[in-house]
Amino acid sequence: MAARIYRDTQIKLAPLRGKICGVIGFGAQGHAHALNLRDSGFEVLIGLPQKSKSRRLARSHGLPVFQTQEAVARSDIVFVALPDTQMPRIFSQQIAPYLRAKQTLLFAHGFAVFYKTIVPPPDVDVVMVAPKALGPMMRREYEAGRGVPALVAVDQDYTGDARATAMAWAKAIGCARAGVIETTFAEETETDLFGEQAVLCGGTTALIRNGFEILVDAGYSPELAYFECLHELKFIVDLIHEAGIAGMRDLISDTAKWGDLTVGPRIIDKHVRKNMTVALKRIRTGKFARQFIEEMRRGGKQYRALLKKGRHHPMERTGRRLRALMGWRK
Numbered sequence: 576m577a578a579r580i581y582r583d584t585q586i587k588l589a590p591l592r593g594k595i596c597g598v599i600g601f602g603a604q605g606h607a608h609a610l611n612l613r614d615s616g617f618e619v620l621i622g623l624p625q626k627s628k629s630r631r632l633a634r635s636h637g638l639p640v641f642q643t644q645e646a647v648a649r650s651d652i653v654f655v656a657l658p659d660t661q662m663p664r665i666f667s668q669q670i671a672p673y674l675r676a677k678q679t680l681l682f683a684h685g686f687a688v689f690y691k692t693i694v695p696p697p698d699v700d701v702v703m704v705a706p707k708a709l710g711p712m713m714r715r716e717y718e719a720g721r722g723v724p725a726l727v728a729v730d731q732d733y734t735g736d737a738r739a740t741a742m743a744w745a746k747a748i749g750c751a752r753a754g755v756i757e758t759t760f761a762e763e764t765e766t767d768l769f770g771e772q773a774v775l776c777g778g779t780t781a782l783i784r785n786g787f788e789i790l791v792d793a794g795y796s797p798e799l800a801y802f803e804c805l806h807e808l809k810f811i812v813d814l815i816h817e818a819g820i821a822g823m824r825d826l827i828s829d830t831a832k833w834g835d836l837t838v839g840p841r842i843i844d845k846h847v848r849k850n851m852t853v854a855l856k857r858i859r860t861g862k863f864a865r866q867f868i869e870e871m872r873r874g875g876k877q878y879r880a881l882l883k884k885g886r887h888h889p890m891e892r893t894g895r896r897l898r899a900l901m902g903w904r905k
C-alpha cells in the first residue's frame with residue numbers, strides 16, 4: 576500500500592509556537608535544522624561542549640551557544656544531532672540527567688532509540704524527523720524556497736502532542752514543501768541500514784571496485800577503468816535521480832540500454848539477491864547492530880583497518896591523479 580504524503584498546507588506550525596528548539600550538535604544535520612528553524616521564525620539555541628570547534632561557526636550565524644547540559648535544560652524540544660557512535664555516552668552524561676517531564680526528544684535517525692543504545696525516560700515525547708537528504712542539500716533547498724522529503728515517526732507519546740510536534744518541526748525545516756511520510760523508528764532504521772549496506776554504500780562501492788579490478792587485470796589502463804567504472808557513474812545516477820530508471824534509459828544510447836537490460840540481471844543475479852536478503856535478515860534480527868556496537872566499544876580496530884585498506888586501493892591513487900585534472904568539479 577502506498578504511503579500517505581502530507582504537504583505544507585496540511586500541517587500546522589502551532590505546536591512549535593513559543594517553544595525553544597535546542598539543537599545538540601552542529602554538524603551537517605544540526606547546522607541545517609537549526610538555520611532552517613531560525614529562518615522560519617522559531618527560537619533556536621545550540622548545545623556544544625566548551626572546547627567544540629563548532630561553537631565559533633554557530634555563533635557566526637547569530638545562534639546562541641550553551642554547554643550541552645544547559646541547552647537541554649533550557650529547551651522544550653531537544654534535537655539530538657549526534658553520530659550514533661557518540662550518542663550513548665553524551666546522552667547518558669550530558670542529556671538524560673537534565674531532561675524534565677513533557678520535553679520532546681527529537682532524532683534524525685532511529686538507530687539509537689530502536690536498538691536501545693540510549694533509553695529515554697518515560698515522561699518525555701520521543702519523535703523522529705528524518706530528512707531524505709544530506710544537511711547541505713536540505714539547507715540549499717530551503718533557501719531556494721523548496722524542500723526535501725522527510726520521514727516522521729513517534730516512538731513515545733507522553734504528552735499526546737508528539738505527532739503534531741514532529742510534523743510541525745518537519746514543516747518548519749522546509750520538508751513539508753516536498754512531502755512528509757509517516758513511518759516507525761523500526762521501519763526507518765532497518766530500511767536505512769539495508770539501503771546503506773546493500774545498495775548506496777556497500778553494494779555500490781563493491782561493484783565499482785570489482786569493475787575496476789576486472790578491467791585492470793584484463794590489461795586495460797587504470798585510467799580508463801576509473802572513468803568507466805567510477806567517474807561516469809555520477810552522470811547515470813544524476814539521470815536516475817531526476818527521471819527514475821525508465822527515464823534514464825530514455826536518455827542513454829541503444830547500445831547502453833541493451834547492455835543494461837540483458838547483462839545487468841546476470842551480474843546482479845539470484846546469488847546477489849540471496850546475499851542481500853541475508854543482509855536484511857542480519858539487520859532485522861539485530862545482529863548487525865550488536866556487532867557494530869561491540870566493534871565500537873572495543874575501540875574500532877577492525878573498522879579502522881578496513882578503512883585504511885580501502886584508502887590504499889590502486890583505484891584511489893588513479894582517482895586522485897585524474898580528479899586533479901577536473902577543475903570544473905569545484
